[in-house]
Amino acid sequence: MAILECKGLSKSYGPVKALDGVSFTVGSGRIVGLLGPNGSGKTTLIKLANGLLTPSSGELLINGQRPGVETKKVVSYLPERSCLPEWMSAWQLMDFYGDFYQDFDRSAAEAMLTRLSIDPRARLKHLSKGNREKVQLIMVMARKAQIYLLDEPIGGVDPAARDFILSTIISNYNPTASVVISTHLIADVERVLDDVIFISQGKVVLAAPADQLREQQGKSVDQIFREVFRC
Amino acid sequence: MLGKVLKHELRATSHTMLPLIGGMLLVALMGNVCVRLGNGRDLPAAVSLIITLVMVLFFVGIFAIGFVTVYMMVRRFRDNLLRDEGYIMHTLPVSVHAQIWSKVLVSALWYALTAVTIAAAAVLLTFGADTVKIIGDLFKTLYDVFTQGDGHIAEILVEFLAVLVLASLALSLSFDAALSVGHAFAKHKMAASVAVFIGFVVLEEILLATLGNLSMDTLENVGRLEPMDLIGGWRAYCAWTAGMILLEGGLSYAVTAYFLKRRLNLE
Incomplete structure (x- = not known):
């Protein structure tokens, strides 16, 4: 059964069409790359899946349901920017996530914080920007969710941090769950992807398993991306 | 879920509101000391200046605390639901209604506590040997009037x-x-x-x-x-x-x- 399903999904901001008749499905246990240049509609799609926006037309379903209170119980979302209240400590954040999400694994979160030598009692405003982003990723990945929606998780971070982020995603996600990673930095994520969806100007231009694509075209996904989106 | 949102809303607002209320009561206490110090005594200019400043702070605080509380609550709603924190709050498995009620009920609580703080600050400022008796008489009079x-x-x-x-x-x-x-x-x-x-x-x-x-x-x-x-x-x-x-x-x-x-x- 598809965990995420889009049927003719469109979203307009006034006269601007951010998404235009997008249709695809994401099955369980897959790591999917939602790949496209800046402004292609990736963030809009992820916001729609989180119920932060409502579609102009078409439908988006998670576990067969429209985004709402029930779907939010099974979706773990990493926004593209750091959004955690800075007056809180990681300790308070774990209380917060533990209260609202039954699938939050506090011991996993504590282990990840310890591995990164982040003091859980320190307020976020006293942490570096990089560490704040890592704390946010830890809160998201410490959930045993059915689908993880990660919006630009490696955007704007150094290569070492990218490795940490990708290894955290791979080693912590629930294997029966799906992961959707939105990014335009293909080379860094290519090795972890099962499926790729290329999105351009609000439309899906290519959707296929990553291995099949590489075999058929004899090129890496990164090379295909550069050809598809050549300026 | 409303209970959980209320709990976290109270925690989030407490870290700004409690210092505000505590600060107001502290200024009132300092004002009380100043009133006693300055009562009929000839004090050095520097001490008189400090007493005046404390009293000005008290009266400005009494008038400002209500506005500051309203501002804090409005800012809290904006920052928590309409800015970056909204990405966290609106993806919680909580209805919009619970989000709104938590903000409204907690705001009302702080408005009420601010009103109590203003009354308590006024009592603290004038607190002296006769205060307990005066308050007792006041409640007795109020009781008589109400009955x-x-x-x-x-x-x-x-x-x-x-x-x-x-x-x-x-x-x-x-x-x-x-x-x-x-x-x-x-x-x-x-x-x-x-x-x-x-x-x-x-x-x-x-x-x-x-x-x-x-x-x-x-x-x-x-x-x-x-x-x-x-x-x-x-x-x-x-x-x-x-x-x-x-x-x-x-x-x-x-x-x-x-x-x-x-x-x-x-x-």
Whole structure:
């Protein structure tokens, strides 16, 4: 059964069409790359899946349901920017996530914080920007969710941090769950992807398993991306 | 889930409101010391200056704390639901209604605590050997007044307080509604929120005047507009005011819920 399903999904901001008749499905246990240049509609799609926006037309379903209170119980979302209240400590954040999400694994979160030598009692405003982003990723990945929606998780971070982020995603996600990673930095994520969806100007231009694509075209996904989106 | 949202809302607002309330009470305590020090004594200029500054701080604080509390609550709604933190709050498995109620109820609690703080600060400033006796006499007098005249004075006070609580809830909702609409705009969100709030106030006045005239006409037409005694007039006034506040609050709530649910525009 598809965990995420889009049927003719469109979203307009006034006269601007951010998404235009997008249709695809994401099955369980897959790591999917939602790949496209800046402004292609990736963030809009992820916001729609989180119920932060409502579609102009078409439908988006998670576990067969429209985004709402029930779907939010099974979706773990990493926004593209750091959004955690800075007056809180990681300790308070774990209380917060533990209260609202039954699938939050506090011991996993504590282990990840310890591995990164982040003091859980320190307020976020006293942490570096990089560490704040890592704390946010830890809160998201410490959930045993059915689908993880990660919006630009490696955007704007150094290569070492990218490795940490990708290894955290791979080693912590629930294997029966799906992961959707939105990014335009293909080379860094290519090795972890099962499926790729290329999105351009609000439309899906290519959707296929990553291995099949590489075999058929004899090129890496990164090379295909550069050809598809050549300026 | 409302209980959990309320718990975290209280925790989040406490870290700004408790120091504010504590600071006000501390200034009142310092004011009390100053009053005792300066009472009929000839003090050095520097000490007199400090006493004056403390007293000025006290009176400015008493007038400012109410505005600061309202500002804090408005800012909390904006920052928590309409800015970056909104990405966390709106993806919790919590209904929009629970989000709104948590903000409104916690705001009302802090408004009430601010009112109590102002009263407590006034008592602290003047606290002396006779204060306990004065407060005791005051409560005795109040009790005597409330138990006279068929309990009408107690009723008036209770109804007045109920209307005040309703009004503070409705005011919170008006601010929330204006912010929710204003932040649906692409740019100049705060300016748009202020403009929307002014628009709401104008609409509210028009609605009040229209409904007031309609009610009077209807009562006249059915021949029910009769002279009332004082308590009857008060009850009718309270019922009318409460009805209008509930209408205003209900409309603001509906607008806020619609915009948070359907027209959310987080950057």
